[in-house]
Amino acid sequence: MTKIVNLSIAALLLAGGVYLYADDDEHEEHEHKRSAVAKPMTPQEKSTAALYTKECGACHFAYQPEFLPKSSWDKTMKTLDSHFGTDATLDPQDHKTIQNYLASHASRYDRMTGMGGAIAIRISETPNFKHEHREIPKKMVTQADVKSFANCAACHTKAASGSYREREVRIPNYGSWE
Numbered sequence: 001m002t003k004i005v006n007l008s009i010a011a012l013l014l015a016g017g018v019y020l021y022a023d024d025d026e027h028e029e030h031e032h033k034r035s036a037v038a039k040p041m042t043p044q045e046k047s048t049a050a051l052y053t054k055e056c057g058a059c060h061f062a063y064q065p066e067f068l069p070k071s072s073w074d075k076t077m078k079t080l081d082s083h084f085g086t087d088a089t090l091d092p093q094d095h096k097t098i099q100n101y102l103a104s105h106a107s108r109y110d111r112m113t114g115m116g117g118a119i120a121i122r123i124s125e126t127p128n129f130k131h132e133h134r135e136i137p138k139k140m141v142t143q144a145d146v147k148s149f150a151n152c153a154a155c156h157t158k159a160a161s162g163s164y165r166e167r168e169v170r171i172p173n174y175g176s177w178e
């Protein structure tokens with residue numbers, strides 16, 4: 001079990017263009033190696049990423065696609081007209097571009113083991129996420145300055161750059177986690 005959890009954390013670390021850093025000491029070494037081989041984005045990739053951030057970051061933090069597998073993103077993209085009580089539909093061209101972007105950057109791991117075959121559309125409902133966040137008292141999450149786990153950037157100060165190290169966590173009104 002521990003192995004599986006570690007593997008999915010490792011999956012977070014690996015991403016095309018975006019690096020999701022974990023804090024465990026055992027991963028520290030790999031971070032440097034991966035940074036060294038980071039490929040710069042082409043102008044095309046840059047404009048696609050910018051489109052994603054603009055459209056899918058309009059109402060909330062633009063979640064890195066690496067947090068969910070392709071099946072999750074496909075489900076989200078099929079149901080944008082009723083997306084968590086909002087209408088997040090896109091014009092056909094942008095829809096296609098963003099769908100491809102999500103598919104090509106999606107996690108290669110299932111991430112939904114233990115969900116009885118359900119396809120998660122929330123990162124925050126995946127077993128891996130719940131495990132990572134199990135020690136956080138509920139009042140720190142439900143408070144007005146955070147509201148829910150969907151608000152990654154409220155606590156992860158470097159979330160926008162794809163970095164989720166424990167030492168970068170600042171919980172509003174409570175401070176650093178470490």
Ligand code: HEC
Pocket residue numbers: 055056057058059060063076080083084085086087088098121122123124125147148149150151
């Ligand atoms: C019109 C506003 C709006 C737009 C545009 C929008 N969303 Fe959302 N999204 C929401 C709301 C509202 C929630 C629920 C937030 C909460 O629970 O706090 C949500 C939640 C999510 C979640 C779940 C977060 C979690 O782990 O709990 C994901 C993933 C997501 N959106 C992806 C997307 C993607 C991908 C796009 C672009 C195609 C997008 N959203 C565009 C309003 C929007």
Ligand code: HEC
Pocket residue numbers: 009012021022023024067123124132133134135136140141146148149150151152153154155156164165166169171177
């Ligand atoms: C209420 C504050 C809070 C919110 C909101 C939150 N996190 Fe976290 N997150 C934490 C804390 C604190 C830890 C460290 C937990 C621990 O080690 O016990 C953590 C750990 C993590 C880790 C593991 C980092 C590591 O070092 O291994 C990842 C990845 C992560 N969060 C991603 C997310 C994403 C993605 C979201 C939004 C969908 C999110 N978090 C929302 C507080 C938060």
